[in-house]
Amino acid sequence: xxxxxxxxxxxxxxxxxxxRLRRAGTVPGIVYGGETAPVAIETHHNxxxxxxxxxAFYSSVINLVIDGKKEQVLLRDYxxxxxxxxxxxxDFQRVDATHELHIKVPLHFVNxxxxxxxxxxxxxxxxxxxxxxxxxxxxxxxxxxxVDLGALNVGDNIHASQVKLPAGxxxxxxxxxxxxxxxxxxxxxxxAAEGEAAAE
Numbered sequence: 001x002x003x004x005x006x007x008x009x010x011x012x013x014x015x016x017x018x019x020r021l022r023r024a025g026t027v028p029g030i031v032y033g034g035e036t037a038p039v040a041i042e043t044h045h046n047x048x049x050x051x052x053x054x055x056a057f058y059s060s061v062i063n064l065v066i067d068g069k070k071e072q073v074l075l076r077d078y079x080x081x082x083x084x085x086x087x088x089x090x091d092f093q094r095v096d097a098t099h100e101l102h103i104k105v106p107l108h109f110v111n112x113x114x115x116x117x118x119x120x121x122x123x124x125x126x127x128x129x130x131x132x133x134x135x136x137x138x139x140x141x142x143x144x145x146x147v148d149l150g151a152l153n154v155g156d157n158i159h160a161s162q163v164k165l166p167a168g169x170x171x172x173x174x175x176x177x178x179x180x181x182x183x184x185x186x187x188x189x190x191x192a193a194e195g196e197a198a199a200e
Contacts, residue, residue: 001056001143004063005092007031007043022088029090031064031073036094041066048087052078056143059105064092072096072138074103095138102172104131105142107163109182111150117184123154126183132163133172140168147182157183 010021010028021028027045032038041064051057057075064073073092080087095101107130117123132145147163159178160171 001054001060002063003051003054003057003060004065005043005048005051007041007064007066009067010040010042022086027087027090029092031066031071031092031094033073033094034096039066041092043090045087048090049085052087055106059103059141059143061095061138061141062092074101097138100135100137101141102133102135103141104133106131106144107181108144108146110146110148114150115152115184117153117156118149121154121186123184123186125149126185128180128182132160132181133174134165134169135172136169140166142166142169145169149182149184152184154184154186157181 007029021042022045025045026042027048029041029043030038031041061072061074063070072095074095075090076093077091078087079089109125109127112125113119118125134145145163145165147158149158152158157180160181161173161178163171163181165171
């Protein structure tokens with residue numbers, strides 16, 4: 001899925017200027033990284049809000065068009081209002097074809113009800129995490145990583161290192177850790193399983 005965000009460079013900065021931008025329906029932000037200096041930007045709030053409701057927006061290379069000039073970026077950070085549907089600030093990082101990205105991508109679990117652990121033995125799927133830390137080139141960045149649970153029985157689990165990754169994508173490993181991503185537990189065993197996973 002391709003996303004495009006239209007923005008303008010902004011010269012006025014500071015708290016007062018940001019408040020005025022928000023009242024005018026725009027979001028202050030910044031784009032940084034690469035060999036180019038950081039640029040303060042503003043973009044249309046409602047258009048950005050619609051895009052941010054799509055899961056893929058958070059793990060896609062985005063075409064950011066600033067005053068008509070296009071560059072490729074990743075969404076790196078954002079701030080929202082405590083209880084209103086308002087984006088207060090957004091950060092983008094430039095990417096290029098030659099440098100690896102380090103990013104979290106969502107996990108999509110398939111065949112949850114089809115595996116013997118759930119279908120035949122009444123087990124419950126225990127999602128320990130819903131995203132995976134990966135690194136890859138921009139051209140290889142997946143919108144999500146699929147995890148197939150069709151062969152799991154009660155007591156089985158899948159560790160991060162066992163998740164099948166697309167070509168060109170590698171798992172970011174933190175020392176010797178190999179955390180559990182998902183497990184199948186017997187009824188009443190979900191809380192115990194969560195405790196074990198946290199301990200690991």
